[in-house]
Amino acid sequence: MRALAAIGWIFGMSYRGSSRYLSAFGMALSRMSIWRDVQERARQLERERYWKPVRVVGVDGAYVRGWGKTQPVLVVVDMGTGEPITVGYVDEKDPQAVKRFLEPLVQRLGISVMVTDDLASYKPVAEALQLEQQICQFHVRRWVGQSVHELKASLPPEWIGVAEEVHQILRDLPPEGDRRLVAMSRQFPPSSWGQAGHPLSPVDKLRSMIVRLAENWAKFRVFDWQEGVPWTNNPTEQVIGKMKMRARTVRGYKNWSGMASGLMVAGVGVA
Structure with missing residues (x-):
């Protein structure tokens, strides 16, 4: 009867x-x-996952309406089962807050890999917690594709081929991709950006993108040498999608306790 009550709410x-x-x-x-019953179902889910070992997790932020405004939420998902482990009242843009929230999970569950989008705040967290970080390829390819498309409209003709090659390297993800990107970055002329009256030129923007990709290359390919690591963060986004879909039909969460319970139950669904 309690299960039926929770399922009705999830639907x-x-x-x-x-x-x-x-x-x-x-x-x-x-x-x-x-x-x-819904609150108890959420507590039951938390208890089931409290000591269950997890090697690879997906981490992503969401913003959910509650107590009068949009509230930040951090969602942690078991990438093996695709189910949420926990949710936190944490802004993903705050690396210190993310680290404080994830650290006890890492120690308790034995987490060694985190899959995230390319938000800058996740990099120092992974380094501080000594985790491998797989950056979601969907996010990287999207922003690189958009950047290359925009740059090609303003780049000098001799640099358009370079931009296209960068895009192709990212699509192929060759093991030596970082070396190829570094070699390409050395072809650029000295930049005048930062000097009085000299804004960042399209060529400077292209070089900056190449350097950024080269610096993070290892984080794009963790799935190549780590078993069970997906190359995108889609499982986490699917869980967040379930949470948001149910949150839109709720009149409004009144406090964090109610929101956390509702998000956990909705994230698991009826499985």
């Missing part, structure tokens, strides 16, 4: 609606009883 029913639908099966439950 988008309000607590009152869940109460009415259960009454059709001869089960009399008040909306507050169903609310408590």
Whole structure:
């Protein structure tokens, strides 16, 4: 009966609606009883995952409406099962807050790899916690593709081929890709950027992109030598999608406790 109550809520029913639908099966439950069932289901999920070893996790941020405004949430997903491990009231743009939240999880669960998008705040966290970081290829290819498309409209003709080669290297992900990118960066003339009256030119922007890719090359290819590491963070984004879909139908979370429970239950779904 408790499982049916939680499933009704996951499918988008309000607590009152869940109460009415259960009454059709001869089960009399008040909306507050169903609310408590959803909270208990979330606590049960947390207990099941508290000591379960996890080697590879996906980490991503989300913003959910609660107590009058949008609230930051950090979601941690087991990349082996695709299910959420926990959620935190943490802004992913704050590396110190992310580190404080993840550190006990890393120590307790034995995490060794984190899959993230290319947000700059994740890099110092991975280094501080001594984790391998796989940067989601979907995010990298999207911003590089957009950048190359925009740069080609303003680059001198002799540099367009270089931009296209950078894009191709990222698509192929060759083991020696970082060396090729470094060699390309050395072909550029001295930059005048930073001097009075000299903004960042399209050629300077292309070089900056090449250097950034070369510096992070190893983080693009962890999936090549680490078993069980996906090359995108799609499982985490799918969990967040479930959470957001249910959050949009909730009248509004009143506090973090209710939001955390609702997000965990919605993230798991009916599996």
